Amino acid sequence: MRVFGRIGLLFGLFFLIDGLVYAFTNKEFEGTPLLFMTAGGFTLLAVWALRVFRRTARREGAEAEDPGEPHVGPTIWPLALALSAIGLVLGVLVAKWLYAVGGVFFLVAAGGWFSDIRRQWSHHGAMGHADHG
Numbered sequence: 227m228r229v230f231g232r233i234g235l236l237f238g239l240f241f242l243i244d245g246l247v248y249a250f251t252n253k254e255f256e257g258t259p260l261l262f263m264t265a266g267g268f269t270l271l272a273v274w275a276l277r278v279f280r281r282t283a284r285r286e287g288a289e290a291e292d293p294g295e296p297h298v299g300p301t302i303w304p305l306a307l308a309l310s311a312i313g314l315v316l317g318v319l320v321a322k323w324l325y326a327v328g329g330v331f332f333l334v335a336a337g338g339w340f341s342d343i344r345r346q347w348s349h350h351g352a353m354g355h356a357d358h359g
Contacts, residue, residue, distance in 0.1 A: 234272025
């Protein structure tokens with residue numbers, strides 16, 4: 227993903243050079259600051275992206291040595307939670323019975339998702355105690 231940062235730096239340099247050429251070859255003054263602001267924006271985003279990628283790479287290197295949180299595997303419950311939230315909203319807007327059905331589905335989906343997370347954490351905790359104890 228560092229390619230994104232490098233491309234952003236190249237765009238920033240391009241717009242900086244373009245702004246300088248525009249400033250010396252044109253008689254109007256509105257385009258020059260706009261090109262300089264565009265160059266600054268691309269440069270700012272590129273530097274930010276490169277810093278984030280570097281920081282993420284360092285964290286991943288540290289986590290490879292000591293895995294802190296377990297990875298929760300794929301689950302259907304976030305989708306069910308989102309659909310039940312739609313049911314809740316439709317219940318508020320359209321019919322009260324949809325509100326009750328959406329609420330029940332919301333509670334079931336939230337419970338299913340939290341049980342999946344708890345199962346992952348308990349499995350991780352049991353392995354963690356065996357390693358450290």
